[in-house]
Amino acid sequence: AVTLWARSPDTAAEMAKTRENKERLPGIELPESVTVTSDPEELLKADTILLSMPAQTVRAFVESHRDRLDGTTLVACCKGIDLETLTGAAGTVAESLPGAVPAVLTGPSFAADIARGLPTALTLACARPEEAIRLQESLSTPCLRLYRTSDVVGAELGGALKNVIAIACGACIGKGYGVSARAALMTRGFAEMQRLAAHRGADPVTLMGLSGFGDLTLTCTSDMSRNYRFGLAWGAGEDFDTSATVEGVKTAQAVARLSREQGIDMPITRLVADVVDGEIDISDALGQLLSRPLKEE
Ligand SMILES: NC(=O)C1=CN([C@@H]2O[C@H](COP(=O)(O)OP(=O)(O)OC[C@H]3O[C@@H](n4cnc5c(N)ncnc54)[C@H](OP(=O)(O)O)[C@@H]3O)[C@@H](O)[C@H]2O)C=CC1
Numbered sequence: 001a002v003t004l005w006a007r008s009p010d011t012a013a014e015m016a017k018t019r020e021n022k023e024r025l026p027g028i029e030l031p032e033s034v035t036v037t038s039d040p041e042e043l044l045k046a047d048t049i050l051l052s053m054p055a056q057t058v059r060a061f062v063e064s065h066r067d068r069l070d071g072t073t074l075v076a077c078c079k080g081i082d083l084e085t086l087t088g089a090a091g092t093v094a095e096s097l098p099g100a101v102p103a104v105l106t107g108p109s110f111a112a113d114i115a116r117g118l119p120t121a122l123t124l125a126c127a128r129p130e131e132a133i134r135l136q137e138s139l140s141t142p143c144l145r146l147y148r149t150s151d152v153v154g155a156e157l158g159g160a161l162k163n164v165i166a167i168a169c170g171a172c173i174g175k176g177y178g179v180s181a182r183a184a185l186m187t188r189g190f191a192e193m194q195r196l197a198a199h200r201g202a203d204p205v206t207l208m209g210l211s212g213f214g215d216l217t218l219t220c221t222s223d224m225s226r227n228y229r230f231g232l233a234w235g236a237g238e239d240f241d242t243s244a245t246v247e248g249v250k251t252a253q254a255v256a257r258l259s260r261e262q263g264i265d266m267p268i269t270r271l272v273a274d275v276v277d278g279e280i281d282i283s284d285a286l287g288q289l290l291s292r293p294l295k296e297e
């Protein structure tokens with residue numbers, strides 16, 4: 001049985017009545033088998049909980065429901081790095097809930113595509129082999145093919161870091177710099193992702209898979225992506241809906257801090273953070289990238 005827990009009783013009641021989330025996923029009917037609730041005690045009944053919320057909200061959520069979540073398998077579906085602790089959601093779960101099993105579900109996928117039953121392939125990461133197999137089997141469907149890895153750190157970082165590069169790519173296109181420049185940003189952005197992941201002990205192979213290269217490709221080239229669209233609007237000097245979840249903004253700030261503190265070369269990510277912080281504009285950021293000393297690839 002699947003239960004959809006919403007934090008707001010009004011939202012849960014509306015979804016239970018209309019079988020739709022008009023704000024978040026309009027036009028998609030909830031399957032009959034899904035029960036909707038806002039009762040936190042329902043969390044106690046679950047053997048597996050998928051955390052589908054913005055990355056910056058996970059820590060407070062986990063802490064406020066600590067007693068209801070400890071001992072459960074928690075699958076992080078969010079893609080971001082916590083601005084205060086500089087960890088991803090699985091890292092937050094591991095630190096806050098010693099009895100829980102952290103896992104990650106990530107990879108190239110728009111919610112609207114999955115909800116429509118379009119074919120999708122994702123990465124399921126869990127350090128415990130038996131639990132990884134259980135999750136892979138129970139979350140796969142005829143349209144949703146899950147690949148398995150034990151590299152939680154690598155899977156989590158790929159999904160978080162690509163959002164920052166997607167903002168840069170959107171800005172590049174929005175500013176009119178062209179698709180060749182975007183290909184350069186994607187490739188050199190991927191090099192930054194690999195560098196940080198290696199520093200964190202991730203397997204480079206994970207980054208080359210769905211959760212890294214796969215999601216980078218999707219997010220940097222599709223205007224279904226909020227991170228990419230945010231960058232597009234930024235580059236074009238247009239307004240963007242501030243209520244939209246654009247994970248790459250805070251993740252850029254978090255990762256820029258991490259790269260400075262740990263001495264990891266991540267020029268694109270740092271410049272996205274500088275532009276977010278209003279320290280430089282996009283043309284200056286490009287100028288800085290192009291004027292760096294020439295080096296080996
Ligand atoms: N949308 C997509 O296509 C994909 C999204 N993701 C990732 O999933 C994560 C969530 O994104 P998405 O669902 O699109 O974002 P949305 O902004 O559409 O929805 C956020 C959800 O989180 C809930 N929420 C917000 N704050 C809290 C909180 N403090 N405690 C509990 N629940 C909260 C919201 O509830 P409420 O409605 O009450 O505000 C809502 O249900 C992000 O990290 C994103 O990168 C990953 C792959 C695809």
Ligand SMILES: O=C(CO)COP(=O)(O)O
Pocket residue numbers: 079107108109110163166215218219224225226227228245246247
């Ligand atoms: O992660 C995603 C696609 O895999 C969703 O991207 P956005 O959060 O940029 O919309």
